[in-house]
C-alpha cells in the first residue's frame with residue numbers, strides 16, 4: 001500500500017497517458033454504466049429498498065416572508081397511515097450551498113424568507129398518505145412585507161465578501177477611457193432566475209444504525225463535502241455520517257450542496273426509528289432548491305477606430321437571500337477574455353425574498369457571457385469590423401489583469417477553425433437581408449470560455465490477485481461519464497482493457513473525491529486515479545524486477561526484457577495505492593480556461609417572431625479529450641442549455657410574494673429534441689501541462705458559456721432586433737420585425 005500526493009505547483013511535463021500502450025484514452029468509448037441505466041439496474045437515491053421504510057413529505061410555508069406562529073397537526077396525525085409530523089423549527093436547514101466548499105449553517109425556519117420554504121415534514125406508511133397528510137397541516141403565521149423585485153432597488157446592492165475572482169475589480173480609469181474612445185457600447189442586459197431542472201428530483205433515503213450513525217442515500221454531486229454539511233446541520237461528527245450517491249440523474253449545480261429534504265429525512269428517520277424516504281415533487285424542486293440568480297448587467301466597451309479595446313466594464317447586480325454569501329460571478333470570464341487597459345468588473349447583491357440562489361450550470365460565464373458576447377457583437381457592428389476579427393484583435397498575449405501567461409489558449413484558433421467549418425464567409429452582415437419564404441435567416445457567433453479549476457481529490461486503485469483493477473473514490477457520475485473516463489485512465493496506466501476495471505463511485509466510505517462541480521471533476525478525480533494507478537504500476541515493475549520506465553503494460557500483461565508476464569502472476573495477494581491531488585501555485589502562475597467559438601444559424605418567423613435554431617457549429621479547445629464521445633455529449637448538453645437560456649428558460653416570480661409561477665416542466669421551458677438541430681462539435685488538439693498530469697481541462701460547462709449570445713446575435717442578423725432582456729421570447733421580437 002502506498003500513498004502519493006501531488007500538489008500542482010508547476011508544469012507537469014510528461015504524462016503517462018502519452019507514453020502508455022493500452023491506447024484507450026481519448027477513444028469514443030460507450031459509457032460503462034449505460035447498460036445498467038437503460039435496463040433500470042442503476043440505483044438512484046429513491047430506489048434503495050428497506051422492509052420497514054416510511055415516507056416523508058415536506059410541508060412548506062404558504063407565504064413569502066414572515067414569522068411562523070405555530071402548527072396545527074392533529075388532523076394530519078389522525079389521517080390513515082400518518083405516523084408523525086415533525087415541526088421542529090430549529091433543526092431544518094436552508095439549502096445554502098456555496099459550491100460545496102463552505103459548511104451550511106444550521107438555520108431554523110421560524111423566520112420564513114421565501115415562498116415555499118420547507119418548515120415541517122409528515123411521515124407516513126406510504127408516499128400517498130404522507131402527501132395527503134401534508135395537506136392537512138395548518139401553518140399559522142404572521143406575514144411581513146418582503147422584497148420580491150430588485151431592478152427598482154439597485155442602489156441597495158451589497159458588496160460580496162467571497163468568490164474566486166475579486167468581486168470588485170478596477171484597473172485604470174474606465175470613465176475617462178470611455179469618454180476618449182472612438183466607438184463605445186454602454187447598455188444593460190438582464191437575465192431571469194433559472195432552475196437547474198435536473199431530470200431526477202432531489203431525494204433522500206435516511207437510515208440510522210444502533211450507534212447513532214446516519215447513512216443517507218442521496219442525489220448529490222459532492223458527497224465528501226455534503227457529508228460535512230449534513231453532519232454540521234445535524235450536530236453530528238463527520239465520521240457518524242455516510243453518504244451514498246452512486247447514480248445521479250443530473251444536478252447542474254442544484255445538488256452541489258445538500259437540500260432541505262436530506263436533513264428532514266434524517267431527522268424524521270431518527271425520530272421514528274425507521275428508514276425514511278423523502279422525494280421532492282417537481283414543484284418542490286422549483287420552489288425550494290437553489291435557483292440561478294436573476295441578473296442586471298451593465299456592459300461598457302470602448303475601442304479605437306481600428307477595433308482595439310481601451311475600456312472593458314461589466315457591472316452586475318444579482319440577488320440572494322439575506323445572509324447568503326453566494327453571488328453569480330457574471331464577470332468571471334470578462335476578467336481575462338479580451339485586452340483593454342481600463343477595466344471595471346463589479347458585483348453587488350440585492351437582497352430579495354426569493355428562494356436561495358446558488359451555482360447552476362457554469363455559474364458566472366453562463367449568463368455573464370450572454371451580456372459580454374452580445375456587447376462585442378454590437379461593438380463590432382458599430383466599428384464596421386467582422387465580429388470574429390474584433391475578438392482576434394483583442395485576443396491578449398497574457399492575462400490583461402494579472403499579467404501572467406495563459407496555460408494554453410486557442411481562442412483565435414477556435415474562431416478561425418469554427419468559421420471555416422460553419423461557412424461564416426457566406427454570412428450577410430446586413431441585418432434582415434436574408435429571407436426564405438416566411439423565415440428571416442440570420443447568422444451569429446460568440447466566443448466560449450470556462451475557467452479551469454482543480455479541486456482536491458483522492459482515489460484508491462487496487463490490483464486484484466486475478467489481475468483486474470478496482471477504482472474507489474467518493475467522486476460522482478452525474479450523467480457526465482465519470483465512470484467511463486476513470487476506467488480509461490486506470491486502464492491506460494495499468495495496461496488493462498476497461499472491462500477489467502471496476503469503478504466504484506459515490507460512497508463516502510471510499511477516499512474523498514472532488515465531486516462533480518465547476519467542470520473540475522474529470523481533471524481532479526482523474527488525476528487522483530492517475531497518481532494511484534502510477535503507484536501501482538511501480539509496484540508491478542518491482543515485482544517484474546525492472547524499472548517502471550523500462551516496462552510496458554498492455555492487455556493484462558507486463559512486458560520487459562523479452563519477458564511477458566500476466567498481471568495475475570505479479571499481483572500476489574493484491575496491490576494497492578491511493579493518490580491525492582491538491583491545487584497549488586500552478587493556478588496562480590497561469591490563467592487557466594477552456595475556450596471555444598459558437599456559430600449559429602436561426603430562422604425567425606417574419607409574422608410570429610418564432611425563433612428556430614437551424615444549424616450549429618462549435619469548435620472547442622479544452623486540453624486532452626479523455627473520451628471523445630462523453631466529451632462531445634457534455635458539449636452538446638451545454639450548447640442546448642445555452643439555446644434554452646437564449647430562447648425559453650425563465651423562472652417567473654409573482655411580484656406579490658415571490659412565489660414561482662411556472663414551477664413545472666410544462667411551464668418552465670427547457671429545450672426538447674424538436675428544438676435542437678444537429679449540433680456539430682469539433683475539438684482542437686491540445687495538451688495543457690499546467691492543468692494536471694492528464695493535460696485535460698474542464699469541459700462540462702464550456703458548451704453553455706457564450707452559446708446563448710450566438711443565438712441572439714444571429715437573431716439580430718436575421719431581424720435587426722437587439723435582444724438584451726433574456727430570453728428572446730417572441731413578444732420581444734414582434735414589434736421590431738421588418739415589415740412583411
Ligand code: MOS
Nearest residue numbers: 253360361517518
Ligand atoms: Mo456546477 S453549477 O458547479 O454543478
